Amino acid sequence: SVLLYQKPNRDICQSGTSLKIQCVADSQVVSMFWYQQFQEQSLMLMATANEGSEATYESGFTKDKFPISRPNLTFSTLTVNNARPGDSSIYFCSSRPGGYAEQFFGPGTRLTVL
Amino acid sequence: QQKVQQSPESLTVSEGAMASLNCTFSDGTSNNFRWYRQHSAKGLEVLVSIFSDGEKEEGRFTAHLNRANLHVSLHIREPQPSDSAVYLCAVRGGGSAKLIFGEGTKLTVSS
Numbered sequence: 001s002v003l004l005y006q007k008p009n010r011d012i013c014q015s016g017t018s019l020k021i022q023c024v025a026d027s028q029v030v031s032m033f034w035y036q037q038f039q040e041q042s043l044m045l046m047a048t049a050n051e052g053s054e055a056t057y058e059s060g061f062t063k064d065k066f067p068i069s070r071p072n073l074t075f076s077t078l079t080v081n082n083a084r085p086g087d088s089s090i091y092f093c094s095s096r097p098g099g100y101a102e103q104f105f106g107p108g109t110r111l112t113v114l
Numbered sequence: 115q116q117k118v119q120q121s122p123e124s125l126t127v128s129e130g131a132m133a134s135l136n137c138t139f140s141d142g143t144s145n146n147f148r149w150y151r152q153h154s155a156k157g158l159e160v161l162v163s164i165f166s167d168g169e170k171e172e173g174r175f176t177a178h179l180n181r182a183n184l185h186v187s188l189h190i191r192e193p194q195p196s197d198s199a200v201y202l203c204a205v206r207g208g209g210s211a212k213l214i215f216g217e218g219t220k221l222t223v224s225s
Contacts, residue, residue, distance in 0.1 A: 031211060040200055043158075043215040092158070096211065103148075103206075103213050107157040 002027050002097050004106035012112045013083050021078045021109045023093030028073035033094040034066075037108075043092060049076050083113040116141045116207050120216035128224055133190040135201050135219045140184065143208030147179055149188045150202040152218075158202070162188065193223045 003026040013019050023032060031050050035043040047068055049055040055068040069077045080087055090110050096103040117140040127133045135149075148163040162177040164170040164186065170177045174191040186205075190197060203216040 033213070035215075040218065040220065042217045043202065043204075045212055045214065048211065094213070096213075102160070102163060103204075105158045 001102065002029055002095055002104050004093055004095060004104055006091075006093055006106040006109050008109060009107065010110040010112075012114065014114055015084055017083055018079055018081045019083060019111070021080070021091050021093075021111075023076045023078070023106055025074045025095055027097065029095040029097050030073070031095060032070060032076045033096075033103075034068060034076075034078050035092040035094060035105075036061075037090045037092065039089070046078075080111065083111075085113045087111065088113045116144070116205060116210070116212070116214045118203060118205050118214050118216040120201075120203050120219050122219060123217070124220040124222070126222045126224060127193055129194055130192050133193045133197075133221055133223070135188045135190075135203075135221070137186045137188075137203030137205075137216050138184050139186070139205045139214075141205070141207040141210075142181065142184060144181070144205050145208045146206035146213075147177070147186045148204050149175070149177060150204060151197075151199045152202060153199045161201075190221075193221070195223045195225050197221065198223050 005024045007022045034046040037043045046061045047055045047057045049068045049070040067079045090108045092108045093106045121136045149161045150158045161175045162172045164177045176189045179186045200218045
């Protein structure tokens with residue numbers, strides 16, 4: 001299995017600012033995924049991030065708004081640019097280690113944009 | 115594009131009665147299914163993972179998969195008030211790395 005840690009646990013920011021969410025894995029993983037969840041709704045896959053390559057974004061999510069870095073096999077950062085109240089949600093990082101069918105999730109980062 | 119739908123949207127059961135939740139998916143090549151529980155917008159707790167047709171039991175939680183019918187269900191035996199949470203179905207299609215979630219079922223267990 002893999003343990004995923006996220007920082008910060010929660011954040012409050014003003015509209016128009018940018019903020020970063022970090023995800024750290026306790027072992028090397030090939031792919032990391034980022035999900036967005038609005039209150040008591042489904043988790044929406046935002047993007048898939050592989051080490052050393054550009055993240056692949058799902059429909060409705062863009063690199064300009066949510067740039068993702070993946071500098072090595074244990075780390076990823078999601079940035080929320082020009083944050084708006086509509087971006088207020090929980091952001092989860094996730095990973096599926098090679099050879100595992102199971103997918104693991106971080107504890108989530110709750111973002112509130114005022 | 116995989117579609118995952120859950121029903122009912124919300125469910126109230128009495129403590130000790132069986133709770134049954136449903137999930138349908140659109141990609142018939144899907145081969146990886148799991149149920150998660152989430153208390154009050156907290157983290158995700160995986161309850162059961164199932165990869166082939168039939169039944170998989172983990173404690174009081176049993177998943178039933180019927181890929182021909184594009185259906186996976188979760189049954190909770192002897193639910194307790196602490197089981198009150200949102201239950202999320204997640205499916206990964208064959209050949210895809212993407213895990214797609216349903217909208218969730220909000221379960222309330224009354225004592």
